[in-house]
Amino acid sequence: MKRHALKTAFPYTLPVLMGYLFLGIAFGVLLNSKGFNTAWAFVMSLLIYAGSMQFVAINLLVSPFQLAAAFFITLMVNARHLFYGLSMLDRFKASGRLKPYMMFSLTDETFSLLSSVKAPDNVNPKWFMFFIALLNQGYWIAGSLIGNIAGSLISFNSTGIDFAMTALFIVIFVEQWEQAKNHVPAILGIVITALCLILFGADRFILFAMAGILVSLSLLRGKLHVKESE
Incomplete structure (x- = not known):
């Protein structure tokens, strides 16, 4: 086996x-x-x-x-x-x-x-x-x-x-x-990361970007699943 x-x-x-x-x-x-x-x-x-x-x-x-x-x-x-x-x-x-x-x-x-x-x-x-x-x-x-x-x-x-x-x-x-059929998560990741890079600088943006992505995907989870299934 x-x-x-x-x-x-x-x-x-x-x-x-x-x-x-x-x-x-x-x-x-x-x-x-x-x-x-x-x-x-x-x-x-x-x-x-x-x-x-x-x-x-x-x-x-x-x-x-x-x-x-x-x-x-x-x-x-x-x-x-x-x-x-x-x-x-x-x-x-x-x-x-x-x-x-x-x-x-x-x-x-x-x-x-x-x-x-x-x-x-x-x-x-x-x-x-x-x-x-x-x-x-x-x-x-x-x-x-x-x-x-x-x-x-x-x-x-x-x-x-x-x-x-x-x-x-x-x-x-x-x-x-x-x-992927649904590109919204990828686009969210790019946009949020770019904003955090501008706001917090290259040395500190990663944690803020990850937190922003986590919150955004959590809030949109239901809608994203519906769109993916379609």
């Missing part, structure tokens, strides 16, 4: 494989350029496993330690995961002992897959979702290690390499836009 679920899940993760290998390599190279070896790349990708936050964490590691600043930066960067977790509550109900890992491994790309695909009739949904999440993390770890090792052997100019994560977010947004 598990082996069958693994074989079935693998093809769905191939797009993530390509993206995570290259992004992981970018992270590994950048991490190595700051003086951190393969062990750091492995542990961070295994235990933190938050692509954008791992890029940010590199700067935190080389800066004077400030607990409060690190906490709020992490909260701002990963605040979007609040939305992911809430939207996946029903799908994770039957996960049993796998549920903690499913919650931990809910990255942007894994969320995109789990929210858009369904297990075939002859595959256990719990293990199907688990192996999608596990394979994706495996790709990220592999890319991080490859990049870190390559960075230690070959000289790279790492300028601009951290833009890779931004590029991935743009691709995910475009893909979700094309698949």
Whole structure:
């Protein structure tokens, strides 16, 4: 049963494989350029496993330690995961002992897959979702290690390499836009984020933007569901 679920899940993760290998390599190279070896790349990708936050964490590691600043930066960067977790509550109900890992491994790309695909009739949904999440993390770890090792052997100019994560977010947004029938949530997200950026500045806008999006979507939830069903 598990082996069958693994074989079935693998093809769905191939797009993530390509993206995570290259992004992981970018992270590994950048991490190595700051003086951190393969062990750091492995542990961070295994235990933190938050692509954008791992890029940010590199700067935190080389800066004077400030607990409060690190906490709020992490909260701002990963605040979007609040939305992911809430939207996946029903799908994770039957996960049993796998549920903690499913919650931990809910990255942007894994969320995109789990929210858009369904297990075939002859595959256990719990293990199907688990192996999608596990394979994706495996790709990220592999890319991080490859990049870190390559960075230690070959000289790279790492300028601009951290833009890779931004590029991935743009691709995910475009893909979700094309698949969605209702574009109101996406438009709300863009408008509210732009307003918060103008009002609060680049260093503080994320939390305000997330709060605004949460309130707006909560208030419009009924209307959005009706429009989506139409």
